[in-house]
Structure formats: C-alpha cells, structure tokens
Amino acid sequence: MVRRGDTYTIGQLSKISGLPVKTIRFYSDVGVLPEQERTPAGYRMYGENDLARLELVRTLREIGVDLATIRSLGERDLRQVLALHLRTVEIQLKSLQRTRAVLRATLDRGDPSEEDLRRLNTLGRLGSAERDALMDSFVAEVGGGNRAREQWLACLREAMVPELPAEPTIAQLDAWLELVELLSDDDYRATLRQMGTEFWKAQEAGGGPDLEGWKDAGDSVVEIVLTAMDDGVEPGSAAAGPVLDRVVPQLGQMHGAVDGPEFRESLSRAYEEHDPRAERHWELVAAIENTPWPHPQTLAHRWIAEALRARA
Structure with a gap:
C-alpha cells in the first residue's frame, strides 16, 4: 500500500519501527496506540505522532511498565509514569533482597525445614501494599466506628507495623510474620475494641482526642518514673x-479523670486486665526494628502498675 502524506499503513509502521504487525495491532486494540483513521477499505492508518508514541511504548515495555499505566499516558505526563515505575522497581528490588536474605539464611542452616518453607511461602505478604491493607482493616475494626479512636490509631499505624529492612534476619522475618498474625487475629482486635469503650465515647463527644496533650503528659510520666528508677526507688517502697x-x-488528665482512690483503683485494674498481647505487639516491633526492648515507656508503666498493686 502507498503512503499518503504523513500517514503510514500498519505494514509501513511495522517496517519503520521494527515491531511485528501483530504487536502493533494488539497495541491498537488495547488502546495503547489509538488509531487515527482508517481508509475506506478499512485499513488502519497511523501518523508521525503514532510512530513516536510506538517508540515510547516499546521503551516503556522494555523497562517493565505495564500496559494499563502506558494507556493512562493521556491523563499523566511522562515524568509521572516514570516516577511511578521507579517506585515499582524499588519495591521489587526490596522484595528480591528479602528473598535473597531468607534463601541465604535457609541454606546456611542446613537442610530446609517446613518452617523455612513457610517463611519463603509468605514473603509475598511483606510489601507496603499488603501492610497498608492490613492496617486499614485493623484501624477500621478496632476503631469500631468511633472517629476519635480511629484518629488515634491512624497516628500510630506506621509505628504499629514497621517495614522490614531490605535484608532481614530470620529473627526479624519471624517477628514480622508473628506480628501480621497478631494484628489479623479477630479475638485480639475484639479485645482492643472493647477496651476503654466509655472513654472513647467521651472523646468523640468532646470533639476528638488531644493527641499533642497526651504525648506531652505521657512523656512527662515516663520521665518522672525513669528518673525514680534510676535513683533506685522500688515500686513497693515508701519512696514510691x-x-x-x-x-x-497526669494519667488522670489523659483519661479525663481526677486523681483519687476510685481512679487509682480503676487504673490498677486496667493494668491488671491489660491484654499481654498488646505488649507482645510492641516487643515484635522492637525485634523488627532491631531496637532495645523493653521500651522506656514499657518499663515506666510496669513500674506504675506494680506500685499501684503494692498499695491496693
């Protein structure tokens, strides 16, 4: 067929670009390379812009950009597409690094066990998308529709499920898998949702929690208790x-209560009834992040709980 002006038949486009006619036709059919016009006989015709776009499509496909993203080029500029693809590649690299680390550690330990195979089988659950989906469901279920509690949980979500390092140890991987199982546990979620129900109702009615005030008061409590511990004050002693x-x-202020025998009794009871899985949660986070455990906050609240118990 003969070229007309600045247009090409699909055969001519194939010859110039070096791509098979079948591939060009497929790109046209899926909307990656929209056809500009057809001849009266029904033959597809393409222009100079199509030739340039075809070269771009080929380049993007060679670096792994999917067709859906390429098709959206009409709505995004090329910089956005390449930035998105860079993020995808970085995520894939992290995944491959993790897989390499686990494979190396598995082979170094001798004959693979069923536990080793389980780790390898669950590596696909370690991506940021899976982590976000887990925390979305956790915040929604534990929040129970209470916007004040959901706001508080949203502020903690990044800390609650840290991202694994690029090359985790077996211990870090096991901690991550246990953490995922814990946060997915229906009973654990239900227990957390039931804790402090009346308190969170009051917070929502009051317009939401004073997160900055909580942080300041909490930091002050921890500092006071750790100083006392450094001075050798035992929780059961008179000096406590x-x-x-x-x-x-200060704890009363955080809970909207006034210090007194009734509040101290309820506070002591809350410490006694505190689900140990919540502490295990933060222990797993520390293992993943390779930070010291117990945290200063944990040590301080253990001391307070013991001091209140000694005076019950």
Missing part, C-alpha cells in the same frame, strides 16, 4: 508514694 502522687494526676 510521692512518685505516684506526681504521675497519677
């Missing part, structure tokens, strides 16, 4: 009384 007199009013 004045420490409690300083920190319990």
Whole structure:
C-alpha cells in the first residue's frame, strides 16, 4: 500500500519501527496506540505522532511498565509514569533482597525445614501494599466506628507495623510474620475494641482526642518514673508514694479523670486486665526494628502498675 502524506499503513509502521504487525495491532486494540483513521477499505492508518508514541511504548515495555499505566499516558505526563515505575522497581528490588536474605539464611542452616518453607511461602505478604491493607482493616475494626479512636490509631499505624529492612534476619522475618498474625487475629482486635469503650465515647463527644496533650503528659510520666528508677526507688517502697502522687494526676488528665482512690483503683485494674498481647505487639516491633526492648515507656508503666498493686 502507498503512503499518503504523513500517514503510514500498519505494514509501513511495522517496517519503520521494527515491531511485528501483530504487536502493533494488539497495541491498537488495547488502546495503547489509538488509531487515527482508517481508509475506506478499512485499513488502519497511523501518523508521525503514532510512530513516536510506538517508540515510547516499546521503551516503556522494555523497562517493565505495564500496559494499563502506558494507556493512562493521556491523563499523566511522562515524568509521572516514570516516577511511578521507579517506585515499582524499588519495591521489587526490596522484595528480591528479602528473598535473597531468607534463601541465604535457609541454606546456611542446613537442610530446609517446613518452617523455612513457610517463611519463603509468605514473603509475598511483606510489601507496603499488603501492610497498608492490613492496617486499614485493623484501624477500621478496632476503631469500631468511633472517629476519635480511629484518629488515634491512624497516628500510630506506621509505628504499629514497621517495614522490614531490605535484608532481614530470620529473627526479624519471624517477628514480622508473628506480628501480621497478631494484628489479623479477630479475638485480639475484639479485645482492643472493647477496651476503654466509655472513654472513647467521651472523646468523640468532646470533639476528638488531644493527641499533642497526651504525648506531652505521657512523656512527662515516663520521665518522672525513669528518673525514680534510676535513683533506685522500688515500686513497693515508701519512696514510691510521692512518685505516684506526681504521675497519677497526669494519667488522670489523659483519661479525663481526677486523681483519687476510685481512679487509682480503676487504673490498677486496667493494668491488671491489660491484654499481654498488646505488649507482645510492641516487643515484635522492637525485634523488627532491631531496637532495645523493653521500651522506656514499657518499663515506666510496669513500674506504675506494680506500685499501684503494692498499695491496693
């Protein structure tokens, strides 16, 4: 067929670009290379812009950009597409690094066990998309429709499920898998949702939690208790009384309560009834991040719980 002006038949486009006619036709059919016109006989015709776009499509496909993303080029500029693809490649690299680390560690340990195979089988659950989906469902279910609690959980979500390092140890991987199982556990979610129901209702009615105020008060409580611990104050000693007199009013402020026998009794009971899985949660986070455990906050609240129990 003869070229007409600045247009090409699909055969001519194939010859110039070096791509098979079948491939060009496929790109046209899926909308990656929209045809500009057809001849009265029904033959597809393409222009100079199509030739340039075809070269771009080929380049993007060679670096792994999917067809759906290429098709959206009409809505996004090329910079956005390449930035998106860079992020995809980086995620894939992290995944491959993790797989390599686990394979190396598995082979170094001798004959693979069923546990080793389980780790390898679950590596696909370690991506940021899977982590986001897990936390979306966790916040929604534990929040129970209470916007104040959901806001609080949303502020903690990045800390609650940290991202694995590019080359995790077996211990870090096992901690991550246990953490995923814990946060997916229906009973654990239900327990957290039931804790402090009345408190969170009051927070929602009051317009939401004072997160900055909570942080300041919580930091102050931890600092006071850790200083007392450094000074050798035992929770069951007489010297612990004045420490409690300083920190319990601040805890009361955080809970919307006034310090007194009733509040101290309810606070002690809350510590006693605290689900140990919640502490295990933060222990797993520390293992994944390779940070010291117990955290200073954990040590401080253990001390407070023991001091209140000694005076019950």
